[in-house]
Amino acid sequence: MSRLPALVLALLVVLTGCGAGQKARSSVQYAGSGGAEGEVGRILLRDAQIQFPGSVEGDAVYLPGQDAALRLTIINEGERADRLVRVSSPVATGATVVGETALPPGRAVTAGMDGPIADLELANEAQIEVVLTGLREEIRAGINYPVVFTFERAGELREALPVENPSQWCARTATGTVCAPS
Numbered sequence: 759m760s761r762l763p764a765l766v767l768a769l770l771v772v773l774t775g776c777g778a779g780q781k782a783r784s785s786v787q788y789a790g791s792g793g794a795e796g797e798v799g800r801i802l803l804r805d806a807q808i809q810f811p812g813s814v815e816g817d818a819v820y821l822p823g824q825d826a827a828l829r830l831t832i833i834n835e836g837e838r839a840d841r842l843v844r845v846s847s848p849v850a851t852g853a854t855v856v857g858e859t860a861l862p863p864g865r866a867v868t869a870g871m872d873g874p875i876a877d878l879e880l881a882n883e884a885q886i887e888v889v890l891t892g893l894r895e896e897i898r899a900g901i902n903y904p905v906v907f908t909f910e911r912a913g914e915l916r917e918a919l920p921v922e923n924p925s926q927w928c929a930r931t932a933t934g935t936v937c938a939p940s
Contacts, residue, residue: 794919799912800836809870810922819921820897828888829870834861844908850890857886
């Protein structure tokens with residue numbers, strides 16, 4: 759009789775491990791580039807981060823009053839068209855979005871890179887520019903900053919964006935994303 763509790767415990771351990779998989783709540787996939795990702799409805803945000811401007815002096819990557827460009831990919835996996843209508847952040851007085859932000863089904867828009875850094879390769883992609891303007895505080899590497907992306911149909915997507923890693927350079931190739939030390 760003393761073996762029964764041990765057998766039951768062993769079976770429970772084995773069976774509870776069966777729930778992990780790509781669709782399980784315990785399964786999380788992270789972007790290889792270190793940017794934030796999220797989704798609202800069928801709109802996906804991938805590799806979203808504040809661009810590193812190059813060499814900096816001191817601890818701050820950006821100072822109050824400066825503007826900070828974003829790097830990101832937005833993909834519409836839905837069957838209905840949508841549009842990015844606004845970007846905002848409590849760390850900035852405003853934001854500008856330049857370019858066509860319409861997102862027909864299957865379309866991707868990218869900012870701050872040559873193409874989407876995501877698991878999807880889409881032929882129907884467009885470049886936009888997204889800049890947080892009039893920063894209210896210093897932006898430092900290693901800290902995430904809140905940014906809100908508002909879509910016409912899907913609504914708001916709130917994400918905490920990191921500062922781009924200054925020690926690596928990433929580019930999209932035909933075989934995927936390649937990152938190398940800068």
